[in-house]
Amino acid sequence: MNPICNLFHIKYPIIQAGMVWCSGWRLASAVSNTGGLGIIGAGSMYPEVLRAHIQKCKAATAKPFAVNIPLLYPNIKEIIDIVVEEEVKIVFSSAGNPATWTSFLKEKGITVVHVVANTKFALKAQEAGVDAIVAEGFEAGGHNGREETTTLCLIPIIKSAIKIPVIAAGGIGSGKAMLAAFALGADAVQVGSAFAVAEESSAHPAFKNKIISATEGDTRLAMKKLVPVRLLKNEFAEAVATAEADGANREVLIALLGRARAKLGMFEGDMENGELEIGQVSAMLNEIKPAGEILQDIWQEFLAEKDRVTKLAF
Structure with a gap:
């Protein structure tokens, strides 16, 4: 079985990124209900707003979902307490030192994944005890790595350096890109921009229209x-x-x-x-549609491309 599907108890190795101002409970629950892993983005939420989103997500799906927590968040202790109190099972951490909170979260029975953009921090995250890594390339939206390493280069470098599962991120919005990431050694993919334009995304309609344009x-x-x-x-x-x-x-x-x-x-x-x-x-996105349809389109294209490549004669 796919190690990420096994780790999160999901059907498809497709993770929805925890994007600020886009990834609320509606998007997360829609992705989880379709068989991927939905993520609530805590980076743009006050603590009690996050609590409300977690509770609404639990009411909207019986499937696993996660919360993304930027570790430099000013109210980090309060955010962590809410995640524990609301019995969130999976946390994606980013923008900070994973050694600070990983042990505490794992003691509470929480699966921890950390987002990195280079091998140095991948190794530090592994040493801190995280269960998996998101390796995010230069193509990604939002906060990015200073090294400007592309996904094509980053995934095989990190995969060869660590022993835990690797989730590829950055520039992945299609089944073809997903297949490429798997060929490079990824165990799953994290998709951001493609879900930012989902109907369930909390992004403003004007922003969604600008993305698809x-x-x-x-x-x-x-x-x-x-x-x-x-x-x-x-x-x-x-x-x-x-x-x-x-x-x-x-x-x-x-x-x-x-x-x-x-x-x-x-x-x-x-x-x-x-x-x-x-x-x-974003240059490849041209339509606003339901998150479940986006996920299924990616998965079906992944399967079709895998078959096409398998049949190629060299």
């Missing part, structure tokens, strides 16, 4: 002096690019970013002044 080259990696993040191009992204070209330091970039910039764009729908986090695969 995106073409090749419409995203860029920005703010490397802070935390690298991949953005759709708009007035805010161009202002950041201009500031960086002029040699802006961290303080200038922090002031330009301000507060709640991602919420302004992704959740409230300001397509020019908001921060619009999305992956390069």
